[in-house]
Amino acid sequence: MNSHASLLRKHWHIIFAATAGWALDAFDFTILLFLIPHLGKVFNVGLPQMALVVTATGFAKIAGTIGWGLAADRYGRKLAFMAAVLWFSCASGLSGLAWSYASFMAMRILFGMGFGGEWTASVSLLMETVPEKIRPLASGIMVAGYEFGYMLAALAFHFLFPVLGWHWMFFLGIAPALLTLFLRRNVKESPDWKEQQRSKQTGDGFRTFVFNPAVAQAWAFSAGLNFMLWAVQVLYPTFLLTVHHLDSGTIFPFIIAYSVGSVIGKPLSGYAASRIGERGTIVTFLTIVVPTTALYTLVSNHFLMGVGAFCMGMFANGLFGILPLYQARRFPVKGRAIGIGISYAMTSISVIAPYVIALVTPSMGLKFGMASFIAGGALMVIAISIFNTARWMPGDLADDAQEEAFGAAAGSEELTAGNAVH
Numbered sequence: 001m002n003s004h005a006s007l008l009r010k011h012w013h014i015i016f017a018a019t020a021g022w023a024l025d026a027f028d029f030t031i032l033l034f035l036i037p038h039l040g041k042v043f044n045v046g047l048p049q050m051a052l053v054v055t056a057t058g059f060a061k062i063a064g065t066i067g068w069g070l071a072a073d074r075y076g077r078k079l080a081f082m083a084a085v086l087w088f089s090c091a092s093g094l095s096g097l098a099w100s101y102a103s104f105m106a107m108r109i110l111f112g113m114g115f116g117g118e119w120t121a122s123v124s125l126l127m128e129t130v131p132e133k134i135r136p137l138a139s140g141i142m143v144a145g146y147e148f149g150y151m152l153a154a155l156a157f158h159f160l161f162p163v164l165g166w167h168w169m170f171f172l173g174i175a176p177a178l179l180t181l182f183l184r185r186n187v188k189e190s191p192d193w194k195e196q197q198r199s200k201q202t203g204d205g206f207r208t209f210v211f212n213p214a215v216a217q218a219w220a221f222s223a224g225l226n227f228m229l230w231a232v233q234v235l236y237p238t239f240l241l242t243v244h245h246l247d248s249g250t251i252f253p254f255i256i257a258y259s260v261g262s263v264i265g266k267p268l269s270g271y272a273a274s275r276i277g278e279r280g281t282i283v284t285f286l287t288i289v290v291p292t293t294a295l296y297t298l299v300s301n302h303f304l305m306g307v308g309a310f311c312m313g314m315f316a317n318g319l320f321g322i323l324p325l326y327q328a329r330r331f332p333v334k335g336r337a338i339g340i341g342i343s344y345a346m347t348s349i350s351v352i353a354p355y356v357i358a359l360v361t362p363s364m365g366l367k368f369g370m371a372s373f374i375a376g377g378a379l380m381v382i383a384i385s386i387f388n389t390a391r392w393m394p395g396d397l398a399d400d401a402q403e404e405a406f407g408a409a410a411g412s413e414e415l416t417a418g419n420a421v422h
Contacts (some may be wrong), residue, residue, distance in 0.1 A: 011130050017186070019237075020145060034153060034169075052355055054354055060108075068083075084186065124190065125187075136274040139270045146354075217330065228374060232316050261312065269318050289378045295312075
């Protein structure tokens with residue numbers, strides 16, 4: 001085996017590990033979304049209280065992302081990645097042992113701490129390991145893993161929940177711990193982080209952290225995009241079960257339509273970002289999202305609902321495909337993990353979306369509450385993305401062409417190559 005083939009194999013190992021980690025993380029998180037109506041009955045609480053569990057899980061990401069980010073900057077991306085996977089796997093299993101609403105809330109808060117940490121460490125490791133040319137595509141492939149986790153959760157809810165009950169839905173979440181065996185054997189540490197070790201440039205990421213417009217944009221974009229996506233996704237199973245009066249079997253086609261659209265959309269957004277730039281991709285995708293909101297939430301014809309679910313997955317959730325690279329490009333190597341961690345922690349602001357939607361449901365109805373938050377969130381993200389912050393980005397991942405290509409002809413290789421900095 002020649003060295004070139006070996007290098008490519010190493011790249012695919014980290015792409016697989018990051019994608020699998022995010023997929024398994026997603027399974028452990030989204031299985032709760034299918035169980036919200038049932039667990040509300042088990043614990044004798046209403047929709048706002050169950051939505052509050054999701055919100056608390058999101059806020060727990062703040063501690064997790066910052067803590068794991070510091071650990072990844074100090075002890076390495078790989079070690080932090082492995083530890084975060086073990087953490088959220090164990091917390092998911094403990095959720096199945098909950099005996100009351102309060103104990104379940106506590107277990108999900110513990111889960112949230114690991115949920116955020118997996119993202120922080122894996123994004124840093126992936127973006128610092130793969131070659132520059134495939135970073136946008138690798139970013140899209142990684143986050144497409146979420147949909148595989150979402151589909152696994154839908155399958156478990158459809159086939160296993162009626163037989164095994166809710167406890168086993170969370171016990172299944174222990175399985176991701178096996179990913180650490182693959183990580184230990186097949187994934188190497190970030191070469192950028194190792195170079196810091198050799199040059200003795202390690203230290204507290206906070207001490208070298210510089211706040212600038214690019215950092216502010218990373219935080220605002222992360223929060224805004226997730227605000228919209230939480231409005232899109234978190235209450236969707238509940239929406240299908242309660243508004244359209246479907247059951248655990250008949251909601252499955254809509255979940256699959258949404259997930260398939262997302263699996264296509266995430267790599268597509270990564271590819272589009274490499275051709276027409278970040279801003280061009282963001283504006284194009286979200287301009288499609290706004291009218292799609294009506295098909296997703298306001299119609300009752302099942303065929304149109306399926307089309308709406310597919311398009312919302314492709315263009316709303318699909319835009320998430322550029323987020324890993326979008327975040328990583330705006331932070332230097334020293335402090336990148338903590339920077340990405342804080343960016344992801346900022347997404348916790350978005351967890352108010354399902355809770356507020358649940359609160360306004362009695363007056364507006366769930367369908368109109370979801371529709372207003374989705375469309376409003378899309379317009380907010382467009383507004384955040386229009387500012388050009390390329391001159392504040394560090395050189396190792398920055399690519400000015402991706403900023404300047406907004407509005408340029410797709411496929412302008414001269415522009416892309418001439419402005420790339422690596």
